[in-house]
Amino acid sequence: MAELRREMHRRMLGNGCCARPVEMDCPFGSICESCTFFVTTIGFRPTLERQRDDAAAKGQVAREHIFDGLVSRLDGEAS
Template identity: 85%
Template sequence: MTRVYARIADRTIADEYFAVSEKVEALYDAPRQLPADAEGTEMAKLRRKMHRRMLGNGYCARPVEMDCHFESICESCTFFVTTIEFRPTFERQRDDAAAKGQVTREQIFDGLLSRLDGEASWRPHSS
């Protein structure tokens, strides 16, 4: 806009203006990532907390960027057996996965909860 409304008469000032303009324009094309050392301790702590995976007896602290072939492996194993008293834990794990957008984990816990509900409905009622 400045170029439209003002004419830069001094060549040195004009050169500096255009050099800065090019640098500013280059920023728009640069990837929008902070340098690795720009993350402070509180931000790092928050990021780690957000990406923890809730397990039945603790948390997995594996960085979210790393793939894991064992994530929820026990819960998806055909030999995994559970009972209705673990329903609240599975609900918390499912809700934790849903809040973090971990769709596959959420589906695993939805399946476990459905299985528990199905087994509970097939139990003979004692009178």
């Protein structure tokens, strides 16, 4: 059960996940994705959507908004 609880609190990253315990709130949550130097392409859309859905499922509204913005920006660039 402890392993399942730990998995439930992992934050998905593009190349893995952050296993920082939920009790140790990270001030850098989604820092890479909100950095002005962060660049993404349509090829990462499925990953960004999974990250957005993961944030929504965990009630992490701020993270969800970050990934919503990235997906929306991809939509704008595609049109």
